[in-house]
Amino acid sequence: MYEDNIEPLPPGDVLQAFAPVFSEIQRKCHLTAPQPTSHEEVLFWAKTDLQDYLAQVSRRLLLPGSGITGIDNLEHLVELAAGGASCIMCLNHRCNLDVPTLHAMLQDYSNSQLFEKIIWIAGRKLQEDQGITGMLVQAFNRVMVTPRSWFETVRLPDEIHQAQLINIAAHRVIHDLRHEGWVFALFPTGTRIRPGIISTTCAIPETDGYLKCFEFMMLGDIEGCTLPVTRDEDLTRETPQQDRMTYTFGEVVSIDSWRSQAAQRFPELDQRAATARAIMKDIEALGSEQFDARVSQK
Secondary structure: OOHHHHOOOOOOOHHHHOHHHHHHHHHHOOOOOOOOOEOOEOEEOOOHHHHHHHHHHHHHOEOOOOEEEOHHHHHHHHHHHHOOOOEEEEEOOOOOOHHHHHHHHHHHOOOHHHHOOEEEEEEHHHHHOOOOHHHHHHHOOEEEEOOHHHHOOOOOHHHHHHHHHHHHHHHHHHHHHOOOOOEEEEOOOOOOOOOOOHHHHOOOOOHHHHHOOOOEEEEEEEEOOOOOOOOOOOHHHOOOOOEOOEEEEOOOEEHHHHHHHHHHHOOOOOHHHHHHHHHHHHHHHHHHHHHHHHHHHO
């Protein structure tokens, strides 16, 4: 699969390399200009006419050998959610194409219906970014939150208050929809992994607060990166690259049991810190297991 992608990419950033695709998007998709995030509206449903265009971009960047392992585990999670259970999936975060790439690959596996049941917990930065990033994020179901990093910048008291209201509204949405057949998806680090910056590989303490809202969890490891991190804003100006992308989904687990085991594994830490430490170690272990399996097959 993806053998046709051996031809090199056109030069330039995402907008330049895929200019014909973005031209089609502007002509045919009904997108709204990015708006400041407000606590009055934090839940947004996907504009599905945009999804196939982003899948086209993501698919062009996949090298042979790209694929999904453990898709039956994702199917199981979606089935549990359909039965009324509250479910969340947690993945490491490589780049801003992680989500559309998963959509493209599930299409290629004839399982796009699984993707349709996911609501992504997303940082407001994506919606408020310069350029057209705020429009492209409209392709996916999402609930917007104010991430920890936002509060690390000097803010006015009213801005902080409004940001807190946004997070309260987001948690209310999650609470109200968690038994309605949806799977929520979270990147525990709250940011994309940046090579050489250890903090971007660590889960934020707030991860535990999200997990406590749910009954079942599935972890996922993403290997490969088709849009390396080079900027903090105007993200569609980053330069794409072809890569071998693999998504590995682990078994569905009981969150109560998993959190209890996390606390036992790291008794020197409080629950929030133990959860943050354990979740990234378990995601990393998924990737290591898949790597070992590939090596043994050679």
